[in-house]
Amino acid sequence: MAVVTTDQVEDDQLKECILIKENISSTVDGRIWSKSEKKQWVVGLFAGTTFLYAARTIMPLCVVGVAEELHWDKTESGMVLSAFFWGYCMTQFLGGYLSDRVGGDVVLPIAACMWSLITFWTPQFAYLSTDKHIGLYIVVLSRVLLGAFQGFHYPGMTSIISRKVLENQRSFTYSVVAAGSYVGTLLTGSLGSVIMDEYGWQMSFYCIGLLGITWMLMMRYMLIGKNRRKHLSISPYSEPLIEKVGKGEPKSSVPWLNLFAKPAFWSLLVGHFCENNAFYILLSWMPTYFHENFPSAKGWVFNVVPWFITIPSSVGSGYLADIMINKGYSVTFVRKLMESVALLGTAFFLFLISFASSYHMCLTCLALAVACCGFHSSGILVNPQDIAPRHAGSVFGIMNMAGAIPGFIGVYIAGHILETTKSWNAVFGQTAVVCLFGWVVYLIFGTGKKVI
Structure with a gap:
C-alpha cells in the first residue's frame, strides 16, 4: 500500500488552493471556462x-403612440430617442x-437592476407633470439615466469573455451573446407590439421592466452566486494554504498613451462609430418609416422580420469567423472580411431603398441592411479582445463610447x-455614405494582432 506523507497532502492542497484562488474572482486571470x-x-x-435591448427598443416601438398622446413633434420625438445615448456614452x-x-x-x-427599474417606471415619469415641456424633460432625463446604466453591460460582458474564452472561440461566443440584441429587438417588435395594441403602450414598459428584473435576480443568485459558493467551498484546514498562494498580482494599468498612438485603435473607433450610426438610425426610426409610408402594413411584420433574419447572420458570422481562424486565415483578414460585409452591405441596401417603391421591396432592403449589421459582431465588436x-x-x-x-x-x-x-431618402443616403467612410478607414488601418 502506498504511503501518503504529510508533505504530499499539503502539496496537493496547495495546488487545489491555487486553482481555487484563480477562479474566485474575475479580477484574477485564471483558467478558461469549462464546456458546462x-x-x-x-x-x-x-x-x-x-x-x-428589449428595454432599449421599447421606446422606438411606442414613440408614435406616445407622441400622439403627449403631443410631441418629430424633433421632440428625436430628442427623446437620442437622449438614451447621451447617458450611454457617459458610462462606457x-x-x-x-x-x-x-x-x-x-x-x-x-x-x-437600475435600468430595469427605470424601464418599469417610464410611463409614470411621462405623467408626472401636466405641462407638456416639463413632462418631456422628465422623460428625456429618464432616458439619459437608462442609457447610463445600460452603458455598463457590453464593456462588462467583453471583459468577462476576453478572460474566459480562447481566442479561436471568441468570435462565435461573442456573436451568440451579441445576437441577444436582435432577439431583444425581435421580442419588443412581436410581444411588445401585441401588448401595446391590446393593453396600451404603458403595459409594454411594465412587462419589459419586469423581465429585466427577473433576469438580474436569476443571474445574481443562480449563476454568479452558485459559482462563487463553489469556488469558496474550502475546508477550514485549507485557509492557511490560501495565504501561501497570495492574492494574485495586481492589475497592470492600461497604457493609454501607447494605445492612442496606434492607428488600429483609431480605426476601431471610426468603424464602430459609422456602423452604429446606421444601426441606431434604423433601430430608432424604422417603425416610424413604415407607419408613415405604409400605414396599412402590420406592425408586427416590419418590427419582427428585420431582426428575425439578423439573428442567423450574427451567429453565423461568428461561426464562420472561428472556422476561418482555425483553418489558418489571419485574424486581421477575418475581422476585415466580416466588417466589410457589415459596412458595405448596409450601405448598399440603404442606397437601394431609394429606388424601391413597394412595401415588400422596402421591407426587404431594410431587413437585409439590418442583417448585414449582424456581421459587425464578429468584426469590430470583438476586435478589442484581439488588440x-x-x-x-x-x-x-x-x-463603445465613440459608438454611442x-x-x-x-x-x-x-x-x-x-x-x-x-x-427619408436623404436620411438613408447620408447614412450609407458614413458607412462607406468607416469601411475605408478600417480596411486600411484595422488589425487583429495584439498591439498592447
Missing part, C-alpha cells in the same frame, strides 16, 4: 443582452474599467432632417 460553465454563462449573458469607459478591476460579474447585476486582451473591457468602453455618439447625434439629426425635408 461556458454554456451556462453564454445562455445567461445572451438572455441579459436580450432583455437589455467606467463600465470597462470597473469590469477589468472588480469583475464584470459584479458590475452587470447592479446595472441591470488588447488584458484590457479588453477598458478598450471596448472607449470604443451617433446614437444622440445621428438619431436627432435624422429627426431634424425628416422634420425639415420630409425626405
Whole structure:
C-alpha cells in the first residue's frame, strides 16, 4: 500500500488552493471556462443582452403612440430617442474599467437592476407633470439615466469573455451573446407590439421592466452566486494554504498613451462609430418609416422580420469567423472580411431603398441592411479582445463610447432632417455614405494582432 506523507497532502492542497484562488474572482486571470460553465454563462449573458435591448427598443416601438398622446413633434420625438445615448456614452469607459478591476460579474447585476427599474417606471415619469415641456424633460432625463446604466453591460460582458474564452472561440461566443440584441429587438417588435395594441403602450414598459428584473435576480443568485459558493467551498484546514498562494498580482494599468498612438485603435473607433450610426438610425426610426409610408402594413411584420433574419447572420458570422481562424486565415483578414460585409452591405441596401417603391421591396432592403449589421459582431465588436486582451473591457468602453455618439447625434439629426425635408431618402443616403467612410478607414488601418 502506498504511503501518503504529510508533505504530499499539503502539496496537493496547495495546488487545489491555487486553482481555487484563480477562479474566485474575475479580477484574477485564471483558467478558461469549462464546456458546462461556458454554456451556462453564454445562455445567461445572451438572455441579459436580450432583455437589455428589449428595454432599449421599447421606446422606438411606442414613440408614435406616445407622441400622439403627449403631443410631441418629430424633433421632440428625436430628442427623446437620442437622449438614451447621451447617458450611454457617459458610462462606457467606467463600465470597462470597473469590469477589468472588480469583475464584470459584479458590475452587470447592479446595472441591470437600475435600468430595469427605470424601464418599469417610464410611463409614470411621462405623467408626472401636466405641462407638456416639463413632462418631456422628465422623460428625456429618464432616458439619459437608462442609457447610463445600460452603458455598463457590453464593456462588462467583453471583459468577462476576453478572460474566459480562447481566442479561436471568441468570435462565435461573442456573436451568440451579441445576437441577444436582435432577439431583444425581435421580442419588443412581436410581444411588445401585441401588448401595446391590446393593453396600451404603458403595459409594454411594465412587462419589459419586469423581465429585466427577473433576469438580474436569476443571474445574481443562480449563476454568479452558485459559482462563487463553489469556488469558496474550502475546508477550514485549507485557509492557511490560501495565504501561501497570495492574492494574485495586481492589475497592470492600461497604457493609454501607447494605445492612442496606434492607428488600429483609431480605426476601431471610426468603424464602430459609422456602423452604429446606421444601426441606431434604423433601430430608432424604422417603425416610424413604415407607419408613415405604409400605414396599412402590420406592425408586427416590419418590427419582427428585420431582426428575425439578423439573428442567423450574427451567429453565423461568428461561426464562420472561428472556422476561418482555425483553418489558418489571419485574424486581421477575418475581422476585415466580416466588417466589410457589415459596412458595405448596409450601405448598399440603404442606397437601394431609394429606388424601391413597394412595401415588400422596402421591407426587404431594410431587413437585409439590418442583417448585414449582424456581421459587425464578429468584426469590430470583438476586435478589442484581439488588440488588447488584458484590457479588453477598458478598450471596448472607449470604443463603445465613440459608438454611442451617433446614437444622440445621428438619431436627432435624422429627426431634424425628416422634420425639415420630409425626405427619408436623404436620411438613408447620408447614412450609407458614413458607412462607406468607416469601411475605408478600417480596411486600411484595422488589425487583429495584439498591439498592447
